[in-house]
Amino acid sequence: MSFIENVKSKYTAKRMNNIKQLYMSVNNERGAIKSNSSSPEIFAVNKKTSLRSLPTMLSIGKNIEYTFKSLKNNPEFPKITASNDFINEFEDRAKSMGIKSIGYTNVIPKVIFQDKAVLYGNVIVLTKELDKNAVNNEFPGKTAIDLRIYDEFGKKTNELADYLRENGFGAHASHPAMGLVTYPTLAQHAGLGWRGKNNLLITPELGPRQKISAIFTSIENLPVKSENEHEWVADYCNTCKKCLKKCPEKAILEIESHNGPNGTKLVSELCKGCNESCTICMKNCPFNIREYTVIKSRFKRYHQEQ
Numbered sequence: 692m693s694f695i696e697n698v699k700s701k702y703t704a705k706r707m708n709n710i711k712q713l714y715m716s717v718n719n720e721r722g723a724i725k726s727n728s729s730s731p732e733i734f735a736v737n738k739k740t741s742l743r744s745l746p747t748m749l750s751i752g753k754n755i756e757y758t759f760k761s762l763k764n765n766p767e768f769p770k771i772t773a774s775n776d777f778i779n780e781f782e783d784r785a786k787s788m789g790i791k792s793i794g795y796t797n798v799i800p801k802v803i804f805q806d807k808a809v810l811y812g813n814v815i816v817l818t819k820e821l822d823k824n825a826v827n828n829e830f831p832g833k834t835a836i837d838l839r840i841y842d843e844f845g846k847k848t849n850e851l852a853d854y855l856r857e858n859g860f861g862a863h864a865s866h867p868a869m870g871l872v873t874y875p876t877l878a879q880h881a882g883l884g885w886r887g888k889n890n891l892l893i894t895p896e897l898g899p900r901q902k903i904s905a906i907f908t909s910i911e912n913l914p915v916k917s918e919n920e921h922e923w924v925a926d927y928c929n930t931c932k933k934c935l936k937k938c939p940e941k942a943i944l945e946i947e948s949h950n951g952p953n954g955t956k957l958v959s960e961l962c963k964g965c966n967e968s969c970t971i972c973m974k975n976c977p978f979n980i981r982e983y984t985v986i987k988s989r990f991k992r993y994h995q996e997q
Contacts, residue, residue, distance in 0.1 A: 709756065710752065710755055710756060710869070713756060713759035713760070714759070714806075714807060714871075715806070716759065717759065717762075717807070717808045717809070717810060717863075718806075718807075718808045720762075720808070720810060722810070723808040723809065723810055724798055724800060724803065724808060724809050724810075724811075724812050725800060725803065725807075725808040726800055726801075726803040726804060726805050726806060726807055726808070727800040727801060727803075729800070729801040730800060730801050730802075730803050730804060730805045730807075731801075731804060731805065731873050732804065732805050733804040733805065733807070734957070734959040743835065744834065744835045744838055747835070747838045747839055747842050748838065750842050751838065751841055751842050751845060751866075751868050751869075754842070754845040754846055754849055754866060755845070755866045755868065755869050757849055757864075758848075758849060758852075758863070758864040758865065758866050761849065761852065761853065761856075761864070762810065762863060764853070764856050765810075765856055765861045765862065765863075766856065766859055766860070766861060769859065769860050769861030769909035770858075770859040770860050770909065770910075771909050771910065771911045771912075772910070772911065772912050773860065773910045773912060773913075777858065778913075778914065781815075781851070781854070781855070784851070784854060785817065785847075785851055788847045788850070788851070789819060789843075789847065790817050790818070790819060790847065790851075791818045791819055791820045791896060791897065791901060792817075792818045792883055792894065792896060792901075793815065793816070793817055793818075794815075794816040794878060794881030794882055794883040794916070795813075795814070795815055795816070795881055795913035795914055795915045795916070796814055796816065796877065796880040796881040796882070796913075796915055796916075797812055797813060797814070797880075797915060798811075798812045798813070798814050798872070798877075798907065799880075802872045802873050802876050802877050802880070803871060803872050804870075804871060804872060804873065807871045807872075808871075809863055809865070809871055809872070809907045810861065810863040810907055811861060811862075811863060811907040811908050811909050812907075813907065813908050813909070813910055813911055813913050814877065814881075814905050814906065814907050814908065814913075815851075815905065815906045815908060815913065816874075816877055816878050816881040816883060816903065816904075816905050817844075817847075817848060817851070817903065817904045817905065817906070818878065818883065818892070818894065818897070818901040818902065818903050819840065819844045819847075819867070819901060819902050819903075819904075820897055820900060820901055821840065821897075821900040821901060821902065821973075822900075823900060823979070825837075825970075826900055826970045826973050826974055826979065827970075827974050827979075833968050834967065834968040837968040840902060841866075841867055841868040841902065842868075844867045844902055844904055845866045845867055845868060845904065848864050848865070848866065848867065848904040848905075848906065849864050849866075851864075851906060852864035852906050855906065855908055855910075860908055860909050860910055861908060861909035862906055862907070862908050862909075863906065863907040863908070864904070864905075864906050864907075865904060865905040865906070865907065866904060867902045867903060867904040870903075870904070870905065871905075872905065874892070874903035874904075874905070875890060875891060875892040875903065877903070877905060878892045878903050879892065879919065879921075880919075881915075881916070882916035882918070882919045882920070882921075884921050884924070885919070885921040885922060885924035885925060887899060887924065887928050887934070887976065887978075888928040888929075888931070888932060888934050888935060888943065888945075888955050889934035889943060889955075889972040889973065889976060890943070890955060890957045891972070891973060891976075893921070893924050893928075893976070893978050893983075894921075894983075895921070895983040895984070896983075898976060898978030898979040898983065899972075899973045899976045899978055899979055900973060900979060923987065923990065923991070926990075927986065927990050929953060931977060932945070933975050933976065933977065934972035934975060934976055935955070937971055937972060937975040938971060938972055939963075939971065940961040940962065940963055941961065942957060942958045942959075942961035942962040942963070942964075943955050943956075943957055943958075943962075943972065944956045944957075944958060
């Protein structure tokens with residue numbers, strides 16, 4: 692290992708240790724919602740980056756730290772009710788910043804990663820589009836682009852959390868690169884789409900091509916949907932399984948279920964998407980190739996004919 696690589700490794704380890712300590716500090720906050728015995732383990736992600744990407748990595752680390760350090764800026768007695776006008780203003784602001792879709796739900800402990808905690812039980816879920824050309828092609832610097840998206844999206848998430856605080860609400864941002872919860876499941880609960888076999892969120896607008904972040908908030912009257920119209924995707928994925936077949940590392944394992952469609956488990960140690968910005972399962976997903984409405988119509992028609 693070169694001197695520069697050694698310095699990079701030591702600095703990264705130090706920063707990660709600081710972040711882990713900040714994570715744990717939330718567990719000691721009064722009223723924090725904690726994980727339970729059903730909670731998943733956090734993915735072991737180890738992006739292979741060049742020295743050229745180091746500034747972006749440092750920026751990501753800084754903004755992850757800010758999601759915790761900014762908690763001191765929450766109002767002492769945060770407001771719990773937001774007007775419809777404010778919700779609309781928040782959504783307009785988010786979309787002007789490049790946020791693709793916005794959903795709302797309530798947090799349940801089993802979506803929180805083991806040993807993690809969040810400050811509020813109400814959550815705003817955000818998505819940001821991934822460029823289709825970048826998903827469908829391999830090229831030098833792809834990991835650097837992926838990191839920049841994480842960095843930009845993380846900054847926007849923090850800005851929106853600050854906007855909530857400025858208007859008297861409590862907020863706890865969760866960075867897209869190192870979240871507190873399993874994002875696809877949280878977004879599914881928010882009605883934005885459905886979690887596919889590839890463990891990615893499938894949405895009508897983008898298929899599997901998005902990153903996800905969240906803001907936990909004191910607002911108790913968020914417009915939470917009671918139903919999810921995308922549930923049919925689970926049955927479709929159970930007949931497709933293209934992502935399992937195309938994954939060169941066999942990182943997506945099918946888990947037999949006696950209640951409904953079989954589930955899957957992502958082996959993060961094998962997943963090149965986690966570690967090298969591979970997008971094969973995303974690229975080959977039918978929802979990336981065809982329109983959501985076309986797939987839904989054909990699938991429904993096929994079942995009606997059976």
